[in-house]
């Protein structure tokens with residue numbers, strides 16, 4: 001019997017409980033590729049799954065963890081062979097399919113993206129699902145036609161994972177970036193990532209006007225709720241906002257005014273079921289579009305046993321940037 005360490009979520013009488021356990025290889029779920037996991041990460045959704053704060057986990061017991069980078073151990077999928085370096089984000093891994101916080105994962109080959117040549121497994125997970133989602137958001141704004149000449153853009157939840165990567169990506173593309181944060185003490189950090197201006201979170205959490213003064217050409221929103229509603233009402237004529245998060249709430253107390261009077265567009269960003277070609281494009285863009293020293297500056301590493309503490313911290317909004325989890 002071959003076992004490996006895994007962070008397993010079990011159902012209890014009062015809710016759920018996550019703990020490190022020995023997991024038997026034979027109990028992995030079906031899949032045509034087995035991967036030796038080297039790194040995973042702590043995303044906001046992992047925080048919800050580990051703490052049980054939201055019903056992310058749909059099957060018990062569940063190995064948590066929604067993303068990994070590692071090396072193919074065995075494969076019956078035509079695209080993959082032993083030794084290939086791969087990345088996985090989403091597809092229900094860590095929710096309905098046994099997940100990433102484990103020495104091994106067995107998944108569908110169709111879910112995997114090849115690790116870019118110049119990127120290490122650790123760097124890929126420093127980016128993780130949060131960073132890949134930031135890139136999907138930037139790509140949506142570009143498809144809309146936003147360019148640095150069109151005016152400044154805002155990033156909400158800026159000191160978090162999605163926000164930090166979005167600030168760095170947009171700044172490298174030449175945008176003037178307003179970093180919206182509730183943590184004034186992170187101003188230097190955000191300026192180091194490329195923010196041109198720090199905006200106090202409270203500027204977007206007050207009562208929502210149907211139309212406010214036009215301020216930004218667009219933005220990436222990781223917060224949702226009143227913050228997103230205010231961002232929409234402050235978006236300039238013809239602008240666009242990519243909505244990818246809910247750190248401030250699931251609701252959206254807006255009106256149709258920004259859409260029908262200013263032609264503002266709201267793009268929904270989903271990383272979980274995003275089709276493979278767009279994922280591949282996002283990871284290709286991340287290989288060159290994100291400065292590695294900036295990535296290093298936003299990343300800290302932990303071990304598998306420290307995941308529960310990091311999970312509690314991320315749902316409390318206390319994590320700065322990205323947390324990678326060393327597995328292998």
Ligand code: NDP
Pocket residue numbers: 042043044045129130133156157158159160161162163180181182183201222223227243244245246247248249269270271272314315316317318319321
């Ligand atoms: P983080 O916790 O790292 O970042 C979220 C940030 O939001 C915090 O750092 C904080 O930023 C801000 N924030 C937290 N609570 C509040 C609040 N109550 N009101 C206003 N701002 C708040 O999480 P991630 O960056 O990993 O994820 C961000 C969001 O994106 C999450 O909701 C996550 O579920 C979502 N997401 C969605 C994906 C998709 O496929 N659509 C994929 C990945 C993530 P600051 O301190 O700077 O204000």
